[in-house]
Amino acid sequence: MRCIALMNQKGGVGKTTTTVNLGAALAELGQRVCLVDLDPQAHLTINYGLDPTSDAVNLYNVLIEERSFLEAMYTFDANIVLVPSSIDLAAAEIELVSVLGRETILKERLKSAQHDFDFILIDCPPSLGLLTINALAVATEVIIPMQPHFLALQGVGKLLETVALVSRRMNPLLKVSGIVLTMFDSQTKLSNEVVNDLKGFIENAKGKPLPWANAKIFESKIRRNIKLAESPSFGQTILKYEPQSHGAADYRALAREVFAHNPSAIKPVASPIAASPVPAATPPAPAAVTHVAPKAASEKKVSVTTKPIEERKLVAAKVRIPPKPAPTPAPPVTPAEIEALT
Numbered sequence: 001m002r003c004i005a006l007m008n009q010k011g012g013v014g015k016t017t018t019t020v021n022l023g024a025a026l027a028e029l030g031q032r033v034c035l036v037d038l039d040p041q042a043h044l045t046i047n048y049g050l051d052p053t054s055d056a057v058n059l060y061n062v063l064i065e066e067r068s069f070l071e072a073m074y075t076f077d078a079n080i081v082l083v084p085s086s087i088d089l090a091a092a093e094i095e096l097v098s099v100l101g102r103e104t105i106l107k108e109r110l111k112s113a114q115h116d117f118d119f120i121l122i123d124c125p126p127s128l129g130l131l132t133i134n135a136l137a138v139a140t141e142v143i144i145p146m147q148p149h150f151l152a153l154q155g156v157g158k159l160l161e162t163v164a165l166v167s168r169r170m171n172p173l174l175k176v177s178g179i180v181l182t183m184f185d186s187q188t189k190l191s192n193e194v195v196n197d198l199k200g201f202i203e204n205a206k207g208k209p210l211p212w213a214n215a216k217i218f219e220s221k222i223r224r225n226i227k228l229a230e231s232p233s234f235g236q237t238i239l240k241y242e243p244q245s246h247g248a249a250d251y252r253a254l255a256r257e258v259f260a261h262n263p264s265a266i267k268p269v270a271s272p273i274a275a276s277p278v279p280a281a282t283p284p285a286p287a288a289v290t291h292v293a294p295k296a297a298s299e300k301k302v303s304v305t306t307k308p309i310e311e312r313k314l315v316a317a318k319v320r321i322p323p324k325p326a327p328t329p330a331p332p333v334t335p336a337e338i339e340a341l342t
Contacts, residue, residue, distance in 0.1 A: 002262065003110075003120040004177065005139035008146055010155045011126035014182035016043040017228055018145045018254075019123040021247070024237035025255030027079035031118040034073070037085035038106075038135055039125040040092075045084040048076055049235030052086050060088040062109050063134075064095055069109045081117070093130040102130060103170060107138035128162050136166040141177040141263060142211075145222075148181050148191040153198070160212060167211045175263040176212035180254060184221040214263040220253035 006015050006022075016039070023033045037044035037059060042052035050056070056074075061067040062083070073081045096102040110120070122135045136142070142163055146152045160176070167174040179198060185191055198217050205213045222228075225247035231238045238247045 001117055001120065002141060003122070003139045004141045004143055004258075005122045005124055005132075005135040006143050006145060007124035007132060007135065007159065008144055008152075008155070009126055009128050009132075009159055010146070010152055013147050013152060014145045014180075014222065015039075015126070016047065016123050017232075018143075018180055018182065018222070018251075019044055019121050020047050020232075021228070021238050021251040022255055022258065023080060023119070023121050024077075024239045025251045026119050026259065027077060028239060028252070029255060029259060030079070031259070032079050032081075032116065034081045034083065034117045034120045036083045036120060036122045038089075038122050038131050039085055040087055040090035040131075041125070042085040042087065042089075043232070044123045045082070045086075047232045047235065047237075048074075048082050048084075050074065050082070050084050052084065056084065058084045058086040058089075060086045060092060063089075063092055063105055066109075069112050089131070096130060103133050104137045106134035110138055128159070132162075133166060136163060136174060137170050139171070140173050141175055143177050143180060143258070145180045145182050147183050148185075148188075148194040150190070150194070153194050156198075163211050174211055176215040177258070177261060177263050178216040178218050180218050180220075180222065182222040183224050185224060186221075216261060218254060218257050218261075220250055220257050222247070222250045222254070225250075 006019050008015055019035060023035050027033045035044060045052045045058075052058070057067055057072045059072060062069050062072050069083070072083050074084065075081050096105065099105070101108075122139060124132045124135045144156065144159065146156065156179075163174065163176060179202075181191075181195065195217065202212065202215050202217065205215070207213065223246050225238075225245055227242040227245040228238055228247040231241035231247075234241055238245060238251060242248060
């Protein structure tokens with residue numbers, strides 16, 4: 001079973017659209033798919049025609065009230081099951097503040113259902129808060145939907161820092177599967193520049209002990225398609241609403257690519273440091289995430305970087321140095337001392 005978190009802290013990049021239609025396309029391939037709506041906006045829930053304000057059992061009841069995960073599942077197709085969200089989920093982060101092990105509650109609740117599915121797709125909220133950390137704690141893969149824009153590119157570095165932190169401290173199985181480019185227009189120069197910089201960034205991670213060392217930019221890019229925007233209002237996936245559209249074709253191609261690409265099953269490439277003759281007692285030098293190679297000066301510079309987790313936690317301390325004390329004046333000479341000298 002593969003558990004994939006679709007996340008990006010930037011909103012409006014196509015996370016929910018990708019979750020809905022990637023899940024439908026995988027189900028069309030004969031895979032059993034469970035969709036989990038972890039976003040308090042409940043757009044995934046609305047896309048399937050459910051009312052997020054109803055009293056039906058939803059993910060909030062599962063996380064806060066300890067209801068069964070199986071109790072919150074709603075079957076929509078032979079191969080698709082949905083766990084809906086609710087606006088109440090927005091308060092979950094506050095209610096879980098004092099709960100021990102709050103970062104892994106979703107993982108504990110999900111244990112009862114993991115053996116029933118081939119894929120679990122988690123639609124994460126547009127933030128890096130507690131709900132997203134819960135998704136990363138249970139997921140084995142991360143797929144990042146993003147628009148090929150400069151600001152979206154800058155947010156990838158911070159997102160990868162979070163993935164690296166969770167991978168190191170809570171979930172060593174977590175890997176970045178790849179990046180899906182949404183609302184893509186191949187005719188624009190900026191789109192191609194962003195793709196080239198992402199390729200260079202991912203290439204620099206090859207062979208390093210990083211969660212995105214085996215990531216890829218999926219060849220199946222999601223083109224702009226008005227049918228993708230229309231389908232949620234009819235409570236349908238693009239495969240049912242307009243099966244012959246560009247959007248349906250793109251998500252079918254993406255599903256085949258995701259199905260074939262499993263970063264957890266790929267053996268990491270041997271690092272050049274590990275391959276060199278280093279004495280056994282000498283630990284390997286720590287791998288640092290490097291900057292993407294800069295382009296020529298005539299081109300626009302678009303780059304994505306990450307900083308080590310420890311570095312961002314350091315705070316430059318301003319130490320106040322007290323002023324030097326004024327010299328103490330010598331005591332006046334007494335008449336007895338003057339008489340003794342004479």
